[in-house]
Amino acid sequence: MIAKFFAAGGALEKAIPGFQARQPQIEMAEAVFDAINTETQLVVEAGTGTGKTFAYLVPALVSGKKTIISTGSKNLQEQLYHRDLPLMMDALGFTGRVALLKGRANYLCLDRLSRQITESHGTHVDPTLLSQLVKIRSWSSSTRTGDLGECDEIAEDSPVIPTITSTNDNCMGKDCPSYEDCFVVKARRKAMEADVVVVNHHLFLADLAIKETGFGELIPEAEVFVFDEAHQMPDIASQYFGQSLTSRQIQELAKDIEIGYRTEAKDMRQLQKTADRLSQAASDLRIVMGEPGFRGNWREAIKSPAIERELTRLNDAFDLAHEVLKLALGRSQLLDSAFERTTLLRARLERLCDTSITGYSYWYECTPRHFGLHITPLSVAEKFREQIQQQQGAWIFTSATLAVDDDFSHFSNRLGLEPKRQFSLESPFDxxxxxxxxxxxxxxxxxxxxxxxxxxxxxxxxxxxxxxxxxxxxxxxxxxxxxxxxxxxxxxxxxxxxxxxxxxxxxxxxxxxxxxxxxxxxxxxxxxxxxxxxxxxxxxxxxxxxxxxxxxxxxxxxxxxxxxxxxxxxxxxxxxxxxxxxxxxxxxxxxxxxxxxxxxxxxxxxxxxxxxxxxxxxxxxxxxxxxxxxxxxxxxxxxxxxxxxxxxxxxx
Known part of the structure; x- marks a missing residue:
């Protein structure tokens, strides 16, 4: 049935100039179609040049089932959504709805933009920052998606981006004054209604791990899950099934408390003191943690008297923030949200300091200005297997690199997979x-x-x-x-x-x-x-x-x-x-x-x-x-x- 689309004179040849069917591509497409119909797991290593993208897109679109396609990177995600998917839709006459969904850090947050513009008119004005904010505000009135990747006015690594995007920690959800115009909410609604949704592994696994508000409802509705560049999945899953606390999160919390003080609670000078204490405690802990570019054992590091001392100071700073923000409850949505984040981050720090719980790796990493503390489960197989069993449907994993000496167990065991079929397709290259x-x-x-x-x-x-x-x-x-x-x-x-x-x-x-x-x-x-x-x-x-x-x-x-x-x-x-x-x-x-x-x-x-x-x-x-x-x-x-x-x- 599926082979006819790839065959000479078939739909793909008619729609794509120079298209030539390749036997490995047809084999893969038939295996994907079978996995979709039988709601089973499939693992396929498709050598470079096999044409694996078309081999999973055709059966997914033909099936008529709601499909989530997850890719290894944002670049691949955009290529799939803007180039490969439209090509296949035209070739097959597919009339369903498709959506591209990225993590919230890619979308402009209107509320945080307006707060930053208000704040930047204060005494500590950085002219470059202000001019970027003005350009983004101008762009925000014409963009339909709010995807900052489409804004040519700012570089992809611009320091302004974290200040005008939200995180799970600082998003105010339905309490946000800009909720109805929120680009993240709009993107998710579109994804909820779509027949095919293109995401990336980080977003997919973040959702599995924390069931983020709004997106958590999206995954159970899908019946087909396709993972391209699947070899990356085990390591990314490890990150999301653990817990982390970073100095960046603490600095962003301090910044929001400061903005709340300057814009909405000017009579509460303790807020400024609280923000300074948090920011200073994070910086001091970073200094005693050693060289940048280093990953170390947190269980060992925590025994150091210097680190122990700075952790106590950070804990005290969280306690102060908790007490002061409790007094400000009801004054401002931003400060209410900061109170919730303080409670969350304080609990996370407490968990990170209890390294006696077995079954996890405790580690830390340093960049020149920041640190991250992490707890990672030794194995994600059990958790991932549970998710698959809850969701049911067809789960398809493909990449050019999955097998080691023709053996897939290394990959499958790490994710707890039980594939009905797993096989390699050789590259057509000579x-x-x-x-x-x-x-x-x-x-x-x-x-x-x-x-x-x-x-x-x-x-x-x-x-x-x-x-x-x-x-x-x-x-x-x-x-x-x-x-x-x-x-x-x-x-x-x-x-x-x-x-x-x-x-x-x-x-x-x-x-x-x-x-x-x-x-x-x-x-x-x-x-x-x-x-x-x-x-x-x-x-x-x-x-x-x-x-x-x-x-x-x-x-x-x-x-x-x-x-x-x-x-x-x-x-x-x-x-x-x-x-x-x-x-x-x-x-x-x-x-x-x-x-x-x-x-x-x-x-x-x-x-x-x-x-x-x-x-x-x-x-x-x-x-x-x-x-x-x-x-x-x-x-x-x-x-x-x-x-x-x-x-x-x-x-x-």
């Missing part, structure tokens, strides 16, 4: 002709002193010979910095570095330059789609094992041990394999793409587990010879016939 994988000889040992300098010396000529057009993916920010310094001293090509500007600007500059080396970590390992010869070389510094001191990894290792398992083979290797597959996936994005993958880690050939990594990657011819890499890239760049090195398939 990796034998399109790519070459090199694990160079004479590599330094991972983490040894001077690794970055050695890699710069080994690989500079390869990058230069390819005229840039290269991603160097790293497993740490330190390696990014060290390589950037080394390559900038050695190469005449542009060297672009993650962290020096936003991801979008970096990618745009990379494409514009046409001859750049881009050095990056985490954010560039997945979700980046550079087609054609703009990217013909991807280098990876080492196998992406999570740092052993990572508190979340420690928690999962502990959980695995408690269950009598082997953490290295059941937790660390599968995690690293999935991440490596994502990084490798940046290279070949199209049937015309050609390029070389260089992985600078001897363990692929010297350790027994290296075979698990290699078997999990696409079938790419292998070499250990960097001269062969240079020849292959010369051929790709049109300088000679393609050459695969003689010793391919040797030790690698």
């Amino acid at each position: 990796y034998q002709q399109q790519a070459l994988l090199c694990v160079p000889r004479f590599l330094p040992e991972p983490n040894s002193f001077g690794t970055a300098d050695r890699l710069v010396d080994m690989l500079a000529s390869v990058i230069e010979g390819n005229n840039g057009r290269c991603f160097f993916l790293c497993t740490s920010h330190q390696m990014v910095r060290d390589l950037a310094e080394g390559f900038r001293a050695k190469l005449d090509l542009p060297v672009l570095v993650q962290g020096e500007t936003t991801k979008q600007k970096l990618l745009a500059e990379y494409l514009e330059r046409g001859n750049a080396l881009l050095i990056a970590t985490g954010a560039f390992w997945e979700g980046v789609d550079v087609r054609g010869q703009a990217l013909s070389c991807v280098i990876i510094d080492k196998l992406p094992f999570t740092a052993p001191d990572d508190p979340l990894l420690k928690a999962r290792i502990e959980d695995c041990r408690l269950r009598g398992g082997d953490p290295f083979s059941q937790v660390q290797i599968p995690d690293a394999v999935i991440t490596l597959k994502q990084g490798v996936g940046r290279l070949i994005r199209d049937k015309q793409d050609k390029g070389v993958l260089v992985i600078c880690d001897n363990r692929l050939v010297t350790r027994h587990y290296g075979a698990v990594f290699l078997r999990s990657l696409p079938p790419i011819p292998r070499t250990r010879d960097l001269i062969g890499v240079g020849q292959f890239l010369s051929a790709v760049n049109g300088k000679q016939e393609p050459v695969h090195s003689d010793d391919q398939h040797s030790e690698a």
